[in-house]
Ligand SMILES: NC(=O)c1ccc[n+]([C@@H]2O[C@H](COP(=O)([O-])OP(=O)(O)OC[C@H]3O[C@@H](n4cnc5c(N)ncnc54)[C@H](O)[C@@H]3O)[C@@H](O)[C@H]2O)c1
Ligand SMILES: O=C(O)C(=O)C[C@@H](O)[C@H](O)[C@H](O)COP(=O)(O)O
């Protein structure tokens with residue numbers, strides 16, 4: 006079992022990673038007057054019994070809400086349902102809410118906890134690889150039709166219990182999705198390791214130990230950055246590498262049409278092309294990432310379905326934009342991210358080049 010400490014102004018907490026991490030749950034609930042669970046319905050069907058066992062005494066009286074699987078729960082409607090659920094369950098400020106699922110369920114439940122009675126405690130029990138990113142750091146949100154994560158709050162969990170045995174039921178597409186964020190954590194933090202991971206990782210052949218190493222490493226990178234900048238005033242923006250174009254593609258594909266990680270992979274390659282054009286980056290890293298993506302089945306050609314003007318509309322709503330200007334996290338070199346202002350023309354040029362390199366007819 007590995008434990009990573011996250012220290013923020015709002016609170017400090019442990020991220021416990023390993024088989025049976027859920028065993029730590031019961032002790033954390035000792036002073037809760039009510040325990041509520043918001044679970045992804047698919048995860049509840051697969052692993053609900055395991056969570057109920059881990060709840061121990063609290064399990065007898067727990068209030069439980071299943072929400073639609075994946076991205077379709079990150080809506081105003083389900084946010085409203087979650088608030089109503091907490092109220093009807095009799096939750097108070099002494100209660101604890103447990104999020105049980107991937108990043109979508111965790112984002113919804115976290116936001117529900119942030120808003121209910123202006124903030125109650127919550128515990129993240131992530132069940133996907135990608136959630137090594139989403140469960141740590143306190144960003145919570147739902148989507149609006151016009152943009153990803155447009156309504157939300159910073160609200161830190163009191164603990165993250167990452168039971169790695171639950172990952173065994175993940176389908177291949179979710180392994181691919183989650184590993185995109187793990188690759189992001191390496192690209193933004195290490196010049197030495199970036200080429201190595203891109204050259205060697207074969208998603209279909211990863212052992213459980215290797216997977217857990219990537220997860221823990223990503224959590225350490227994230228915990229360090231969030232500890233220095235909880236509210237994204239400075240270095241936390243680096244965690245958004247690949248997300249300006251990535252979120253635009255994700256929204257354009259209809260939430261859930263592409264996984265978050267697939268969209269982020271597209272966004273990272275795009276951001277590297279922009280880094281070549283605007284920040285003096287060499288082409289080697291872009292080529293290595295594109296080769297990694299191709300070898301591991303990331304759907305880069307998906308871009309053909311989404312015209313640049315539509316993507317630009319979404320990108321203008323990116324949370325890093327200010328005074329009408331777009332800001333991108335660029336990588337002049339691996340391990341050295343930098344936030345730069347870019348023009349629409351820069352974005353158009355990079356989009357054109359991305360389509361050419363992805364083997365799609367440029368617009
Ligand atoms: N808050 C943050 O800092 C942050 C960071 C990264 C991503 N996110 C958000 O996270 C979301 C993506 O999260 P995700 O990739 O975990 O996807 P997800 O929560 O949508 O889950 C993906 C699919 O996997 C299924 N699933 C979950 N756990 C499973 C398991 N153990 N076995 C089998 N199936 C399982 C779900 O039912 C769903 O169908 C996006 O909404 C993204 O915006 C948030
Ligand atoms: O933790 C962060 O900060 C991130 O940006 C992590 C991202 O991987 C994540 O997708 C996040 O939800 C994006 O946030 P947003 O502010 O761009 O909506």
Ligand SMILES: [Zn+2]
Nearest residue numbers: 186248265269
């Ligand atoms: Zn992300």
